[in-house]
Amino acid sequence: AQSVTQPDIHITVSEGASLELRCNYSYGATPYLFWYVQSPGQGLQLLLKYFSGDTLVQGIKGFEAEFKRSQSSFNLRKPSVHWSDAAEYFCAVGGSGNTGKLIFGQGTTLQVKP
């Protein structure tokens, strides 16, 4: 069955520190992978996506993610976290062409200490 696991429910980092949010997926075919961010009371904003090609993907707000097929992972990273990055982060997997549904992980809540 298709699934996404985000092992860390809650992460706290200091402002200016580096960040890595973990995501593992289970998918029978070549996955299309996404990271979304959600601020309280808001919808989901796409940070970045992986469809094919270069396994290191750059996104908005200084985020990047690396697709590792051998580890079934798509971890999100940022070299220096800003207080405004505090939010809920969701990893998701979708089917070919992204015309189908997205399967989301449980989410990771990021708290940023001043």
Next chain:
Amino acid sequence: GAGVSQSPRYKVAKRGQDVALRCDPISGHVSLFWYQQALGQGPEFLTYFQNEAQLDKSGLPSDRFFAERPEGSVSTLKIQRTQQEDSAVYLCASSPPPGQARYSNQPQHFGDGTRLSIL
């Protein structure tokens, strides 16, 4: 419009009442998705439309949930005889035609959701 619009933003209903949630997708987007997001959880797929055709309703939790998109634009998610476990945020998303989605910077555009509370 500029983005996906959902209304109402908040809905409070008594257990047993029927509710209707509206989604206005981005103009020209043929695909429309509904998701349910329980508190502290990730969104879960409910149903998918391509134009007016409901191609996948495998995520609807019971026959109390019904979705329609009669003219291929606005969609309504209806929940009959609401129960407390229906309390959640209901998210709508739309995406461009399949041939364009892959190359879009944002394949699925999400609305801000409707927060439904059942008392």
